[in-house]
Amino acid sequence: MYLYTPDGVDRQRAHHQAVKQGADNIPTKRRGNLGELAFEQFCREYLPVEMWEWENEAAIRKCNPESFSAYDFEVFGYEIDVKTSRDVSAFRPSKLLAQDPDDEIVVMVWHRDNEDGLILLGWERVETLESKVATQEVYAGDEPTKLDHLATRPMNELMDLGPNTAHMNQKPQNPFSPGDRVVKSGDPEASVAVVVEVLPPEKDAGVYGQSIDGEAVRVAFPSTLDTGPGDWRDIDPALLSSYCDDQDVKLYTYKHTNLDFATNPFTAGDRVVNANHEDPDEAIVIARADDSNESVAVVYTGQLDDLGISPGKLASHCDEQGLKQYSYTPADLQWAE
Structure with missing residues (x-):
């Protein structure tokens, strides 16, 4: 099994993509997106990057509707669909085949109630699922114990479908995140x-x-x-x-x-407070210095009659109106809530 813990960026994008997709059931679509993100992380950690492709990567990154590809991933030339559910019974062979019988491999992902953790339970070939369903239909009366559940293949066995490679950690190495x-x-x-x-x-x-x-x-x-x-x-x-x-x-x-x-990240239009004040009032940056040791010019929002002034015009507006400006070092300031 493989545990994936989505961060705030992944959770937001998984939800917003479901909204823009116009999904009939947004929570179900959001969880499906999280399941795909979980499998993508598994691939990135264990499979050669040139031998797998995520069909919906750009769609989820930009929160755009998906292209309605018949499958979610292509791995070692196999078409793979990712199924995500809180109810493990959803992974019974007959239910999986009823949802989508046209892929070659199904990956099963279980999620926690609050969606803060997902576990890749395993994978199975669709042809094996078909064989299992056909076997179940032969029996009458009580189903034999050995057919009660789906015996999925462990996730690490997925590597056996491709060339013999060592574990490969291809996770991003850069330190930046959206908003930085x-x-x-x-x-x-x-x-x-x-x-x-x-x-x-x-x-x-x-x-x-x-x-x-x-x-x-x-x-x-x-x-x-x-x-x-x-x-x-x-x-x-x-x-x-x-x-x-x-x-x-x-x-x-x-x-x-x-x-x-940026050592001085503040630009005109940013809402800030002075971190040294016990009960700080909100201010708005009207000009920034390029050097972190120099000051940042602000006016307090209470001084402005119109808070909708374009950031590029704030400095000239304050000069024209004779508004008192205050200067602080970047270290004195923090983002307003």
Whole structure:
């Protein structure tokens, strides 16, 4: 068996993709997405990356409707469907075949009630399920004990279908997550960017026609995000890729080793509080310094009659209105709730 614990990004994307899919039963679709994520992690940890493919990777990453492929994964040339359920009886042969008889292999995933943990119970060939159902139909009366349950194959036996390889950990090595504020390495005047997507290590995301030798990270700049129809700061970081895809926001691709976490992550429009105050009032950043040792200019939200002013116009508006501005170092500030 293989245990998978989804993080906040995976849980949010699994749910939002189900919503955008227009699923009749959103909880069931969300759990199905989590099951696929669980199997993807298993593949990434144990199977050669060039020998498996997840059909719905881009759809779930961007929370777009799936392409309705007949199967979820292709592994070693086999078409694999992932079935996820809290009720183990859903994995009985007749029920599995009734759902989808056209795949070659079925992977069975059990989830906890609150969906914070999923276990890959095992896998089985569809032809074996068909044989088992046919055998069950021959018997009359009480079913023999040996046919009471589905004896699935252990997950590690899936590796036997392919070439003889050692366990391979191909999980992403980059430290970034959606929502992180980053800057280009080695550029003291680099603008702060927001991480939108972290691509799988095997994804060939080229820049200017050249392949990236390493893991790719896609970012957007706040000045571009600020021109969108919604306040991107209120969007869960896990859903930024969906928002940018829907709104056709331009993304920029970097090799992850060419990015650093921003020591001064604040940009115009950010809502902040002074961490040194006991009962801090909310302020809004109107200008940032590139050097983390310099100050960040803010005004308190109570000073503004209109909180909907474009971030790019905040500084000039405050100057025109004669609003008192306050300066703090980035270390003094933290994000407002």
